[in-house]
Amino acid sequence: MVKLYGFPLSTCTRLVALICKEKNIPYEFIQVDLVKGEQKASSYTAIHPFGQVPYIDDDGFILYESRAIARYLIRKYPNQGTPLIPSDPKANALFEQAASIEAFNFTTFIQPIVYEKLFKPRRGLQTDEERVSVMLAMLQGKMDAYEVILGKQKYLAGDSITLADLSHLALGALFYGLGGAFAEVFDSRPNLLRWWKDISNRPAWLAVKDGP
The missing domain is CATH 3.40.30.10 (Glutaredoxin)
Structure with a gap:
């Protein structure tokens, strides 16, 4: 095991x-x-x-x-559970593209916000609100691009879910849970919100979202 x-x-x-x-x-x-x-x-x-x-x-x-x-x-375990990485070269390239999008256009901006708004206060440190504002403003443009992509297909790499989509969940849930202007980033974009509701209601995520 x-x-x-x-x-x-x-x-x-x-x-x-x-x-x-x-x-x-x-x-x-x-x-x-x-x-x-x-x-x-x-x-x-x-x-x-x-x-x-x-x-x-x-x-x-x-x-x-x-x-x-x-x-x-x-x-x-390619034949077990949900197929999450395509084997076809073109489909795999689109998956790698989506994985790169997650790493550099989502996590890069959301991670500092979550750190400032959630983790620093837990450690007794003061939130740098200016940094949060800068990151949030930059994130808006990135999410505009997500809205375009997800208006053409169900998931980031096409019409099948991949690891790239699931990689958004843990950090994205903390960000969305901040509410207010942060939740509005998703709520104000219908295609993005549809995708977010889809992936965040998967049974596998619901089983681990509060801890493994």
Whole structure:
């Protein structure tokens, strides 16, 4: 059985758990307490040199970085659960395009907002509202492009769901949950909202959204 080492509130940990659910892969979740700094212990960094979560132990095969883990699990079980990475060269190229969109046109802007509005206050730090405003303004243009893409097809890579779509969920849910102007980014764009409601109501996500 795959052993998933991570933290319940970690968006990257939840992505890996989500893929396990989508692919019907049994896994054992082993908590690494980030609050206590367990990820920085020498015994941990001997396995994960960056001292981050998650990593998996698949019968002795160690792998970290959530996107790499997700691809590995999907490719290891191609005929199990939901097909999430196309094998056809053109379809696969469109998937890789969509994956790049997620990484550089979504996560790049939403991650700093979530960090400033959610994670800094939890640590007793003051939110940099100017940074939030700048990131939010830049995000608007990116989401305009999403609206165009999703007006032509059901998902980011075409009419079948892929890892690229699912990779938005953990961070996107925290962002959308901020409400107000942040939720309005999705709510004001009908194609984007339709897509968001679709992916965020998948049974696999509902099973892990509050922790793996």
